[in-house]
Structures are given as C-alpha cells and as structure tokens.
Amino acid sequence: MSKKLTSRTEDYSKWYNELVVKADLAENSAVRGCMVIKPYGYAIWEKMQAELDRMFKETGHQNAYFPLFVPKSLFEAEEKNAEGFAKECAIVTHYRLQNDPEKPGKLRVDPEAKLEEELIVRPTSEAIIWNTYRGWIQSYRDLPILINQWANVVRWEMRTRLFLRTAEFLWQEGHTAHATKAEALSEAKLMNNVYATFAEKFMAIPVVQGLKTESERFAGADETYCIEALMQDGKALQAGTSHFLGQNFAKAFDVKFANKEGKQDHVWATSWGVSTRLMGALIMTHSDDNGLVLPPSLAPNQVVIVPIYRGADELNAVSEVAHSIMSDLRAKNISVKYDDRDTQRPGAKFAQYELQGVPLRIAIGARDLANGTVEIARRDTLTKAVIALSDLTETVENLLKDIQDALFKKALDFRDSHITEVETFEEFKKVLETKTGFISAHWDGTTETEDKIKELTKATIRCIPLEGKVEAGVCVYSGNPSKRRVLFAKAY
Amino acid sequence: MSKKLTSRTEDYSKWYNELVVKADLAENSAVRGCMVIKPYGYAIWEKMQAELDRMFKETGHQNAYFPLFVPKSLFEAEEKNAEGFAKECAIVTHYRLQNDPEKPGKLRVDPEAKLEEELIVRPTSEAIIWNTYRGWIQSYRDLPILINQWANVVRWEMRTRLFLRTAEFLWQEGHTAHATKAEALSEAKLMNNVYATFAEKFMAIPVVQGLKTESERFAGADETYCIEALMQDGKALQAGTSHFLGQNFAKAFDVKFANKEGKQDHVWATSWGVSTRLMGALIMTHSDDNGLVLPPSLAPNQVVIVPIYRGADELNAVSEVAHSIMSDLRAKNISVKYDDRDTQRPGAKFAQYELQGVPLRIAIGARDLANGTVEIARRDTLTKAVIALSDLTETVENLLKDIQDALFKKALDFRDSHITEVETFEEFKKVLETKTGFISAHWDGTTETEDKIKELTKATIRCIPLEGKVEAGVCVYSGNPSKRRVLFAKAY
Structure with a gap:
C-alpha cells in the first residue's frame, strides 16, 4: 500500500479515511460499522482517558460500572429517551446456539433459548443507572451522587466512518444525582467546562461552548450543553455534550429523596459524555497532507x-x-x-x-x-x-511546548477566520457555498425556521454560544425579531 | 440494613454475599446475572488494572480494542472454541425497536429489522481477533504481535454470584501471534508467571502455577496454564489462565506468514486473561467476620x-x-x-x-x-x-509493609496447611469431608478416571503443578501407574 495520502484539497473525506488506516490508528472490522482500534490509535485514546479521568476525579467524581444490557421494560420507561434511541439499537433475543441440523459444522440460534424479555445493548446508560440509583437514594444525605463510567456503547447507525460515527464506540458517561435544580444545572455547566478545558489545553482544539436548540438536544434532556469544534474542511464537529436532565429520569424511575425538611421530592440529574469521536476531531483539526500531526500532550512518543x-x-x-x-x-x-x-x-x-x-x-x-x-x-x-x-x-x-501552543494558535486562527456574521439569507447561502465554517446569524427561536434552514442548506444550528453577542436583530430566514446570534454550520 | 455480617463458620457463602453488598463493592442489577460494580469496588479493580497494565507493558505488550460482536460465521470457525461457548452466549438478532401496536407506550422488536447474520456478544475474542490478524500478518517481520485488550465479555451462565460468576464481567485478554511454537509456549508461560507474581506480590494471594488437564482446558487451546488459589473455606479458585493455542486459530482463520526462508507457515498463538473474578478471590482470601480486609497495595484508602x-x-x-x-x-x-x-x-x-x-x-x-x-x-x-x-x-x-507481608504469610500458611497428600481413595474422600483444601494425589492421566472422581466426590483436578513433586506412584482411584502427583479440590 502506498504511503502517500490523497491531499486534503483533492478529497478531504478520502484523505481522512486513508490517514486513519495508514497511520495505524484504526480499521474497519468484519462487523458492520464496528472498528478495530489499533495499538497506535489506542495509545492516543489512553492518553485522553488518563487526563479526562484525572479531571473527573479532581472534580469529585468516582468511577463505577453498570450492565451492558438494558431490559426492554427499563429502556422504554423514559419515553423521549426511548424514542430517541429505539430506531438504532442492537437487541439480544436469545442466549444459546445449537448445531444446525441442516448444515453440518454450522451453528444456529436455538429457538428454545428465547429470552423472556429482550435486552437492548446500551446506547447510553441513563435507564439502567437511574433504575439502580432508586435503591441508593433515600435522603438528601445520599446526594449528590457523582459517578462516571468508562464503557462501550452501541448505536446501530446506518452510515458509519472510523472514529466519527461507528456502531460500537468507546466513551465515558457521567451520571450525577442532585437535591436541587440549581446544583444539577451547575454540574452540567461544570462538566461542559471540563470538556472545553480538555479540548483546548490538551488536544489543542479551540471549541465554542454553547447550548443546543430544542431539536438538537439529547433525547430526555431539558438542556444540552456542548462543545463545538471546526474542522479544516469548514465543517463543525460536536466534540462533547453535557445534559441537564431535570427530573425526567427520576420521574420515569421513581427516584425520590427526603429533603432537609423531610419532604419527598424527585432527584435532579445530569449526564455527560465524550467518546472515541474525539480521535476524529483530533485528526481533522491538526493533520496535513503528509499525515497525522499530534499535539505533544497526546503523542504516544513525543x-x-x-x-x-x-x-x-x-x-x-x-x-x-x-x-x-x-x-x-x-x-x-x-x-x-x-x-x-x-x-x-x-x-x-x-x-x-x-x-x-x-x-x-x-x-x-x-x-x-x-x-x-x-x-x-x-x-x-x-x-x-x-x-x-x-x-x-x-x-x-x-x-514541545512551542508545538503544543502553535497547534492551538493555528487552529484558533483558522476557526476565528471561519466565523462569518451574516444578515441576509442570500449571504448565508453564499458563505456555505464559498467559505464554509461557522455562520453567526440571527434566528427567531422557532424549530420551524431551524428545520426550514436545514432543509434548504443542510446547515444546522450547532449551538447558542454561552458567550455569544446578545443583540437584537431580525431572523436571517423569517425576518422575525431575534434576541441573539447563534452559530450555524454543516456538521459531522 | 444491619451492618453485622453472618459469620464465616455459620454460612460461608452467605457471609461472602453479604460482605460484597455491605462493604459497597457490588450488587445485583435488573439484568439477570449482571452486576453493578459500585465505586468502592471499582476503585479496587482500577488498582488491579493499573498494576497489571504496567506489567503487561513492561513485558512488551500494547493495548488495542476489537469489536464487542462476533458474526456467527466467525464464531463457529474454530470448532472446539465454538462448541465451548455456544451453549451460553448472548445473541443479537435485531437492530430496531418500534411502537407496539397492541400496547400503547410500549416498544417491541421490529420484525423487519432482522440482521442478515446473527451477532454473538463476545464471550472471548479469539475469533474476531484472529480474523483481524489475518490482515496484519504477511511475513515473520510482522511477528510477534503482542496485544492486550481491556473489555467486557458475556457468558450466559445459569447460576451466577457477584464477582465469581456473572453473565457480564470485565477482564483483560491478551492475544499474541508468534513465528514459532517455542516462542508461543514461552509467552504463555511468561504471562502465567506475570499473573502469579501479581497475585502474590500485589494481592497477597499465594497461588500454585500449573497446567490444566485436557478436559479442563480452554476450548480451542493445546495447553492451559493457570494459577490456582485456595479460599478460606477450603475451596480452590482459578484466578487466571494463559493458553497456548497452537496453530488452531491460525488454521481456522487462515493466518499464514512467510518465514525467513520464504516458506509459508501458520502462525502460533497464545491468549491469557484475568477478570473481575479476582475481586472474589481477594475478598475470600483475606476478609474476616468483621468485613473486608485489603492488602495495602490494593486499598483505595490505605x-x-x-x-x-x-x-x-x-x-x-x-x-x-x-x-x-x-x-x-x-x-x-x-x-x-x-x-x-x-x-x-x-x-x-x-x-x-x-x-x-x-x-x-x-x-x-x-x-x-x-x-x-x-x-x-x-x-x-x-x-x-x-x-x-x-x-x-x-x-x-x-x-503498611508489615500488613502486606502478614496477609500473604497468613494466606500462605493456611494454603500450605491445607494441601494433604493422600495415597488411597478412602483418604481422599475423608479429606474432602473433614479438612478440605487441596489434595495432592497420584492420577493415572486418563479423562475417564478424572471424570469418575469428579462424579463421586465433586472434586476436580485443579492443575498439574509446574513445580510439583515428580515421583512414580499409583493412581489414587484406578491403581494404575502414575508419574506425578496432581492437585485436586472442590472449586469455585
């Protein structure tokens, strides 16, 4: 196999796929949509894990481990969450193979060994974890619970790409329980901030912190905080999310506690995660036509x-x-x-x-x-x-220090020079055709407008920036009044 | 819940189950046979992981990650391995849920979303890994491959117990590929030795290194090395295994290499693993009626x-x-x-x-x-x-140093005083009724005798010790000639 890569200008997508394989980071496996993470790629992921784990522990979290499987009755308990993941999940229905009487030497599913209740391979663990938390929480003295889990999850995505979107991926998922709404909200913001710090200081990737719109929120969340990065081809990549789950899971799984006044109340929740998708962000932010470029803090060999x-x-x-x-x-x-x-x-x-x-x-x-x-x-x-x-x-x-700083600076300059403020929908479309990157535009706040823009341009609202300009204006599409600009982009 | 434990003499099994839950190590989950590892238990597991990982890397191994699922056609490729795991495996057959038309608010498996080929949730990863290695190995220059994976695996066990036997468990599995039989054999021995060192120096658990008999071998192995420990109730526990796989998987998956003379040959293999079962060994070796006793090297708080x-x-x-x-x-x-x-x-x-x-x-x-x-x-x-x-x-x-040493010494004294040499089957049975522990006895080397003794006494051959006494004798059951003593015990 030639070591020479397709250039980024020639075919960015092909360049990425070749780079992942040729730099020995990962490859496709015999299982549709599942990847093999090769030792060199895994060594980079281990460095990310070590630093994130340190940051989680420093902010008071402990690791634990919950089951891979979610019984269907628990899976469907939180309706929005179930709806969000039901269409793409791996389902275990049987627990035994037997010799195939029609094909000597082959096995088949034993029809007698059908599970009474189907098990869903976790696409995310809120359901199994909140069902467990019910047994752990009686009083405000049991709160907060600050737990993280390093695990594999499965989402039966139809179109997959190494690291960016795979049927199985590795991630961490934090799941916390709190006595008050304010505390849960501040946890969700804190962890989004941890992700932003990690991305910028460690991965040398500048990110915008923001809130997702209602239609882009995690299924079952009241608010989703996120960090958004910009890749070299001008497309955005969601690099991490932190959800304020309100009392949705506590209500679905009947998790109540006695507060200091002895009154029963539902528990407040957050969850937050980053995954091996970060490997894709790392590669696409820094690398060039000669191959991978790694910030020293993540290089297995510096x-x-x-x-x-x-x-x-x-x-x-x-x-x-x-x-x-x-x-x-x-x-x-x-x-x-x-x-x-x-x-x-x-x-x-x-x-x-x-x-x-x-x-x-x-x-x-x-x-x-x-x-x-x-x-x-x-x-x-x-x-x-x-x-x-x-x-x-x-x-x-x-x-090494210079390189770390220079990579961040270069990515930041690129990102900042690819945020374009537009006032009209004509400008909006023109930017997407020519310059790409983030488009900072006024939006009237309705899902209807958001959907229409997506339909017409394939650009989505990446986030409502936490530190965005708050200024009155008119929506770039509907002309209705808007209170602030949001960031649009085409995205991975 | 009372903090007081059932005493070991009253009911050892109940003592263990209570201790695991009351010391906040783990608990049963809503998924049959699957456990939740709680933060305190997980912190101990993390310490084991860190030390093992260090030892693996020191001996030249790298971590990687392979898919959770094994397509049925790969699963069945190595016949003995398939036979060994087919009866207890979780099988994914569908990839989508849909609203249940008969039960509003409930979901059901979408019959249209049936996989073309069933996926087995890995009970062990030889099949998926050797199918991958085929693409990585062309010449002797590509060898050895020394890879380890930290992962979850699923074996649909019917009777489960926290840590000791669970449907899902966490483990590491090493999978190595070599150019020669001698090199693979020495790798299998080396890793068994790493496990023994880890058990003794780190967990303060004395172990016997040995070989499994043919009927106790890993399904698909030519030899299985093991470390066997003795619990306080006189039952043995297999704490780790290291397999010499010969060319079985290379043949099943057609993995050949060109040797230095340019001749094609099948690759030689090993695999080796320890799991969260070690937590059970740790608990049962050192703890007492007041609760958990931890060696300082594994204590989250010393x-x-x-x-x-x-x-x-x-x-x-x-x-x-x-x-x-x-x-x-x-x-x-x-x-x-x-x-x-x-x-x-x-x-x-x-x-x-x-x-x-x-x-x-x-x-x-x-x-x-x-x-x-x-x-x-x-x-x-x-x-x-x-x-x-x-x-x-x-x-x-x-x-702290004294405690670490004293725990090992105490466990060693117990173990050594619970190895009884017997010459007759009457003595053999008497030891099982009274003293328990390991029984060192002559065996004629046949599976027939081994099976008969198991049937009559429930004791199995735990191992043929690597450093056992080599002396001629007569089989304790059949009276036929024997070249060496082996260790029998009832086991977890």
Missing part, C-alpha cells in the same frame, strides 16, 4: 531518535549517544523512542514517523558525533535545525 | 483519619494536625482520607472502615493533642497502639 550509520561501529557510537539522550529526556518526563531497527532505512523511518505524527524527530549520524550536534525536525512545521548536543534537552522541552 | 472531638474548637485543632499528617503521608505516596463528616459519630465511622477494610485507622482526640500522640488501629489484626506523632509517618510506612 520524540523519536533515528540513527544514521554505516556498519556496526558507527551504530554503536550513535547508540551510546542516543541512550544518553533518552535518559536525559525521560528524566524530564518526555517520552522517547529509539528506532534502531536494521530492517528499515532511515528514509522509511522518517516517512513513518511523519505519517504517524511524532512531534519531534532527532537524527544522529557520524558527522553529528564529530561535531557534537544532532539534527532535529519538527513535525508540525516540517522544519529542521542542527542543535548542539549540550543544548538538546532544553531545546526539546521548549520545542 | 489510611483513614477520624477526628474525636466536642465542639468546633476541638475539631479545628484536630483538623490542623490531621491535615499535617495527610500531607506527610501523601508525600510518601500513601493514600489517606480524612473523615470529618458531622453526620456520623466516630463509632459508626470505625465500623464502616472496618467493614470496608481500610488497612490503618488513625484516631485523634483532644487528649492526643495534649500528649502529642495518635491512636492507630490495624484492620488485619484488629489491634491498636498509641504512637508519638513524631514517629507517625515512619510507623505508617512500616505498618
């Missing part, structure tokens, strides 16, 4: 060292220096790999690490040994420099 | 500090000392919790931490402040001592 040598003596001399560099870098908590495979030439190694987005590449040859230097190459800018060995550790530390 | 006070002034003075102790202990990487809740009295807190197995409890009262002392209580021995505050950090460090 630095790779490649020896340039002829013969064993040169290799030994280079290796000695390489090992000394590695121990210096590791002492500074910098992850570094030394690639002295003799089955690959340096050029092939350079190409591989470029494709896989290793932030810094150090090459050491015989001439470097003589001069006390190394060559260092930056993945993001594709620039090289010769550095004195004595300055190397400090240089690497500074460069 | 130390808890409880203030004894009257009024705000005393609490403030105690809290100041407590915070200073906490920062000293944390500087030594000791996890410590300060429980200054005013909704619970000290006695209730003591009882809770005893039930939950916190290794060390420190109580600080006004008299301690005057004397420059604290009271420190050990969970494992239920002993208390008054310690000078100035010696506290060192004392805690030493005590």
